[in-house]
Structure formats: C-alpha cells, structure tokens
Amino acid sequence: MAVGTALFARRATLRRSIRLLGEFRFEQSDPARFYGSLAADTVGMVTALLGDDPTGRVLLDVGGGPGYFATAFDDAGFDYVGVEPDPSEMHAGPAGASGSGAFVRASGLALPFADDSVDVCLSSNVAEHVREPWRMGREMLRVTKPGGVVVLSYTVWLGPFGGHETGLAHYLGGGRAAERYARRHGRRPKNDYGSSLFAVSAADGLEWARSTGLLVAAFPRYHPRWAWWMTRVPLLREFLVSNLVLVLRPS
Known part of the structure; x- marks a missing residue:
C-alpha cells in the first residue's frame, strides 16, 4: 500500500x-x-493521500461548485483553484464560502490549464454528471505534475445513492426514476438521468484507471478500512461500494 493511502x-x-x-x-x-x-x-x-505538507501546493478542484471546498482547502494551506461550468452552481453557496481561492468557469472535459501545472487535481462526485467521465479523467492527468496526485471520486450507479435525489427508484431505471420524481414534485430532478446524471459503474472507472498505468489505489470513499476489500469483488462492488475513489500518480 502506498504511503499516502496508508495514511488515509x-x-x-x-x-x-x-x-x-x-x-x-x-x-x-x-x-x-x-x-x-x-x-x-x-x-x-x-x-493524507498527498503524503506531504500541503502548504503552497496548487490544488485544482474540477467541479468545485459553490465554494465550500475552497474554504476548507484554503484553511489547510492549499492554493485552491476551482473549475465549474455552471454559473448558478458557482454562486449557490453562502457569502464568503469561496475563501481566497480562484475560480474559473470552464468544463472539466477541456481544462484551460497547461500540462503539468498543478500539484493535486481533485474531482469529487462529478464523473457521474458528465457524458464522458474518462475524458475528464485524462484532462486531470494532463494538468497534474509528475509526482503529483489525481483523486477522482464518484458515485457508483448501482449503489444506494446512484439515483441521487430520486432515491432507490433508480433501480427501476434512470428514466423511470426521473419521471416518477417529476410527478411527485412537479419538477424535474436537478440530477436528471440522461442530461445531468449518468450510469457510471465501478468496473468502468477501474478499467480506465488501470489502463493509464498510473493507478496506485482504489477504495470506497465512505467505508471503514476493513470494508475496502469490496472494491476487488466484481458485481458486489457495484452495489456496495457506493462511492469509488481512484488515486493516480502521474509520472
């Protein structure tokens, strides 16, 4: 187990x-x-995954949203840069939530940053909301310096939270779950299957990460350490991992 993974x-x-x-x-x-x-x-x-003092390290948060992460990372000593394509999301947080971080309106599928320009590239619960999640993953790797860390964490579709606000109805199908939500609430769900929510499996993420040759760890984000073995079991991981973390180190 890599040092950073062992620390976490x-x-x-x-x-x-x-x-x-x-x-x-x-x-x-x-x-x-x-x-x-x-x-x-x-x-x-x-x-912990960085395994080093974060002070002054540039962290790029792909899909940073309204700024809650900015405040936390800024307080920890990182130089935070958030990327968010949706202007309504960028302004959804309370006043002052953005801390002193920098924010860029852009797509994670085409990051407006030079190769090897950041120390850490993070994407938290974004991959399931884009049509080409592994294209985003490749962009994250491109902008991260050799020896840096890429942390891509996403909600697994067949897990209990895969349907987001539609609840367990997503097991009936994403489209059906969205229609059911619309009938009950009089509006489409924010995370609408087929437009802002997509079925991303644990197997898909692991296959992509392994194909890069840079994967150093994969584990369930919210599980205790003794349950991490689930990630290694096909099919079971689709239902029980819930949120998969892929950790890659560019070289």
Whole structure:
C-alpha cells in the first residue's frame, strides 16, 4: 500500500463512516452543514493521500461548485483553484464560502490549464454528471505534475445513492426514476438521468484507471478500512461500494 493511502487508511474508521452517513440527511435541508462536513473530510483524505505538507501546493478542484471546498482547502494551506461550468452552481453557496481561492468557469472535459501545472487535481462526485467521465479523467492527468496526485471520486450507479435525489427508484431505471420524481414534485430532478446524471459503474472507472498505468489505489470513499476489500469483488462492488475513489500518480 502506498504511503499516502496508508495514511488515509488510518483515518477510515467506523466512527468516521457513521458520522458521514449521518450528515447525508442534511444534503437537501441544510447544504451548508452537509457540504461543510464533506469538505473537511475531503481535505483530510487529500492531505493524507498527498503524503506531504500541503502548504503552497496548487490544488485544482474540477467541479468545485459553490465554494465550500475552497474554504476548507484554503484553511489547510492549499492554493485552491476551482473549475465549474455552471454559473448558478458557482454562486449557490453562502457569502464568503469561496475563501481566497480562484475560480474559473470552464468544463472539466477541456481544462484551460497547461500540462503539468498543478500539484493535486481533485474531482469529487462529478464523473457521474458528465457524458464522458474518462475524458475528464485524462484532462486531470494532463494538468497534474509528475509526482503529483489525481483523486477522482464518484458515485457508483448501482449503489444506494446512484439515483441521487430520486432515491432507490433508480433501480427501476434512470428514466423511470426521473419521471416518477417529476410527478411527485412537479419538477424535474436537478440530477436528471440522461442530461445531468449518468450510469457510471465501478468496473468502468477501474478499467480506465488501470489502463493509464498510473493507478496506485482504489477504495470506497465512505467505508471503514476493513470494508475496502469490496472494491476487488466484481458485481458486489457495484452495489456496495457506493462511492469509488481512484488515486493516480502521474509520472
């Protein structure tokens, strides 16, 4: 196990998993609480995976959203740069959530940055929202310096959270789940299957990451360390991993 992965593994306790699971119920009702907690945990994960002092390291957050992550990474010492294609998302957070980070309106499929220009490239829960997630992954690798870290974390479609706000209805099919949501709520879901939500499997991500020759770790983001073995079991991982983290080191 790589040094950075081993450092994070010590943080991946059952207590942490229970705490994070408890915060998920506030995603819709109190997004500041939910995303603030998720941001703090993500900083801990990325810092451990980096395996070095984060001070002054340039971190590019692909799909950075409204800025909750910016504040947390800025406080940890990173030089934060967020990329977000949706202007409504960029301004969705409370005033001051963006900290002192820089923000760029752009697509993760064509990052407006030079090759080998950042130390860490992060994408948290974005891959399932783009039509070509591994094209985004290739862009993340392109802009990351040799010896840097790419952390791509996404929600697995067949896991319990694959349908996002449509709940477990996605097991009936993504289109059906979206239609059911629209009938019940009088509006389409924000994460609408086929336009802003897509079925991305754990197998797809692992196949792409392994094909690069740069994969150093793959594990379930919210599980305790003793449950990471699920990632290695085909089919089972599609239902139980829930959120897969791919860690790659460009060389």
